[in-house]
Amino acid sequence: MKIKRLKNALNCGLALLVAGQVASADEKIIPKQEKQGTVKSPQSALPDKMTLDDCVHLALKQNPQILEALQQIQLTQGQVITVTAQALPHLGVTSNYTQTDPNFSQLMGLQEKTWQVAFQGSQLIYSGGQVGAAIKAAKLTTSNSFYNLRNTVDQVIATVRTQFYNVLLDRSLVEVQEESVRLLESQLKDQQSRYEAGTVPSFNVLQAQVQLSNQIPVLIKAKNTYLISQLNISKTLGIPYETWHPGKSEINARGELTYVDRTVNKDESISFAKEHRSSLKIQRQNILIQLQSIKIALAGYQPQISANAGWEFRNTPVTNQLDQVVNGWFFGATGNWAIFDGLATYGNVKQAKAQLETAKVSYDDGVLQVELEVQQALADLQQAKETIMSQTKNVEQALEALRLSQERLNAGAGTQLDVLNAQVQLTQARTNKLQALCDYDVALAQLDFVTGADTVYLDSFQDPLMKKKILDRNMNAPTSKLPVKLRG
Numbered sequence: 001m002k003i004k005r006l007k008n009a010l011n012c013g014l015a016l017l018v019a020g021q022v023a024s025a026d027e028k029i030i031p032k033q034e035k036q037g038t039v040k041s042p043q044s045a046l047p048d049k050m051t052l053d054d055c056v057h058l059a060l061k062q063n064p065q066i067l068e069a070l071q072q073i074q075l076t077q078g079q080v081i082t083v084t085a086q087a088l089p090h091l092g093v094t095s096n097y098t099q100t101d102p103n104f105s106q107l108m109g110l111q112e113k114t115w116q117v118a119f120q121g122s123q124l125i126y127s128g129g130q131v132g133a134a135i136k137a138a139k140l141t142t143s144n145s146f147y148n149l150r151n152t153v154d155q156v157i158a159t160v161r162t163q164f165y166n167v168l169l170d171r172s173l174v175e176v177q178e179e180s181v182r183l184l185e186s187q188l189k190d191q192q193s194r195y196e197a198g199t200v201p202s203f204n205v206l207q208a209q210v211q212l213s214n215q216i217p218v219l220i221k222a223k224n225t226y227l228i229s230q231l232n233i234s235k236t237l238g239i240p241y242e243t244w245h246p247g248k249s250e251i252n253a254r255g256e257l258t259y260v261d262r263t264v265n266k267d268e269s270i271s272f273a274k275e276h277r278s279s280l281k282i283q284r285q286n287i288l289i290q291l292q293s294i295k296i297a298l299a300g301y302q303p304q305i306s307a308n309a310g311w312e313f314r315n316t317p318v319t320n321q322l323d324q325v326v327n328g329w330f331f332g333a334t335g336n337w338a339i340f341d342g343l344a345t346y347g348n349v350k351q352a353k354a355q356l357e358t359a360k361v362s363y364d365d366g367v368l369q370v371e372l373e374v375q376q377a378l379a380d381l382q383q384a385k386e387t388i389m390s391q392t393k394n395v396e397q398a399l400e401a402l403r404l405s406q407e408r409l410n411a412g413a414g415t416q417l418d419v420l421n422a423q424v425q426l427t428q429a430r431t432n433k434l435q436a437l438c439d440y441d442v443a444l445a446q447l448d449f450v451t452g453a454d455t456v457y458l459d460s461f462q463d464p465l466m467k468k469k470i471l472d473r474n475m476n477a478p479t480s481k482l483p484v485k486l487r488g
Contacts, residue, residue: 049254052164055237059160062238066156069149076142083138086131089123113315113322118330120310125333128302133295140292144285150457151278156236158449162442163233167253169438170226173431177219180427184212187419204416211420257437259388262444266378269451273370276452280370283363290356297352300345303337370450377447384440391433398426 050058060066097115105112124131188208194200230251237251274280309331316324338345402422408414448454 049252051254052161055160055164055233055251055253056157058237058239059156060153063156063236064238065152066149069145069152073142073145073149076138076145080135080138080142083131083134086124086127087135089121091119091121094118094120111315111317114317115322116312116314118310118312120308122306122308124304124306126303126305128299128304130296130299130302130304133292133299137289137292137296140285140289144282144289147278147281147285150455151282154278154449154452154454157454158445159236160233161445163229163236164253164255165257165438165441165445166229167226167233167251168255168257169434170222170229171253172257172434174219174222174226176427176430176434177215177222180423181212181215181219183423184208184215184420187416187423188212191416200416207416207420257434257441259437259440261385262381264378264381264447266375269378269447270371270374272453273374273451274367277370277450278452280363280366283359283366286359287356287363290352290359294349294352294356297345297348300338300341300348303335305333305335307331307333373450374447377443377450381440381443381447384436384443387436388433388440391429391436394429395426395433398422398429402426 095115095117097113099113100110102112104110188205191200191204191208195202195205230253233251309329311327311329313325313327315322316326402419402425405414405418405422409416409419445454
């Protein structure tokens with residue numbers, strides 16, 4: 001999917017504002033402008049049957065976590081503006097009016113009435129690098145908010161895929177249990193007919209009734225599980241209860257659990273995950289932010305200088321007449337330098353360096369966590385694949401066993417218990433296969449999430465790891481191919 005720029009924080013699609021766009025290879029979403037902070041009722045837009053793509057589209061529009069991440073981008077962009085304001089000129093108007101007791105002003109030689117209006121501008125000239133570092137840190141924080149949005153999008157997509165597969169699984173399990181109940185009802189009718197004909201004892205009828213009665217609660221539980229799974233995905237899609245019209249209180253998923261074999265290389269997957277996983281990009285940005293924090297702390301050792309200038313109007317000091325005005329310009333500079341601040345700056349620098357080391361340790365731990373998650377996803381994928389292969393054959397054998405047991409019973413060579421056991425085994429085999437299919441699709445969704453392969457992002461800002469790789473590649477290139485700025 002491709003998601004274009006988003007302005008005013010909320011669109012029907014997803015975008016990365018001024019930083020870029022989100023893309024995937026198989027579909028396209030064109031955002032529609034909506035009022036900030038509002039979500040349109042999805043009732044009229046919801047199809048009777050929703051595909052996986054429909055669910056992903058809807059989640060991108062109105063999932064609360066994504067909407068919150070979008071607002072976080074607005075917040076960090078506002079912080080950049082606030083910090084940048086320290087480096088820009090400040091213009092303002094100041095005024096005052098004073099009236100003093102005539103006796104007191106006469107004794108003190110003061111004017112009885114005075115007023116003043118000044119137009120003044122001020123500019124920070126030197127801050128020891130504090131403001132520049134703060135601006136860089138704020139911009140890095142904004143980039144982090146985009147990475148956080150991407151990580152949230154990836155998580156939501158993986159969650160929607162997992163919950164959608166669970167809906168398909170639970171629906172299929174309901175169908176399996178309904179088929180099992182139908183088989184047991186047919187078996188009960190058969191035994192009742194045989195009993196009325198006097199060919200079987202009443203025990204056979206009783207046994208068939210007990211087996212059917214035991215299967216009904218399993219069907220009821222399967223239906224309830226199916227409903228719960230639909231409600232779970234509705235919450236992820238941001239669909240409130242009030243939007244559903246009567247008679248349609250759940251997601252009607254369209255699709256079937258399928259098996260499409262995917263060959264995955266472990267080493268390539270881990271390497272790809274380290275490079276593209278948004279959570280690691282956030283931690284890499286945090287390291288750069290902490291580097292700027294050290295510069296901000298070190299600025300405490302440097303002087304700060306600012307200048308101000310303006311034009312002032314006031315009543316003349318030689319008379320109490322308010323309409324007698326004098327005016328003129330003024331200019332000045334102020335500076336301060338803490339020769340000794342009680343080691344406060346030293347403490348701030350020490351804290352900033354410790355936070356930098358903490359960010360580095362957190363990143364190393366994050367890399368280990370990503371490596372673990374990729375390997376776990378691959379292990380789950382392999383387990384589900386092997387289970388599918390085994391249970392596919394098992395279902396065929398269970399069907400054949402049920403057919404043979406029924407024929408033996410009809411021929412008088414078998415027992416009713418053989419038929420009931422064969423039905424139970426067939427139900428279990430079908431359940432195992434469906435669960436394995438769901439596990440395989442869920443493992444694929446998890447693998448795409450942990451490797452960062454579910455979506456492709458086009459950046460207008462650059463990941464520090466990617467920047468380093470490009471620099472290393474250029475430095476190792478032949479001299480004739482080096483960019484001009486890297487030569488010499």
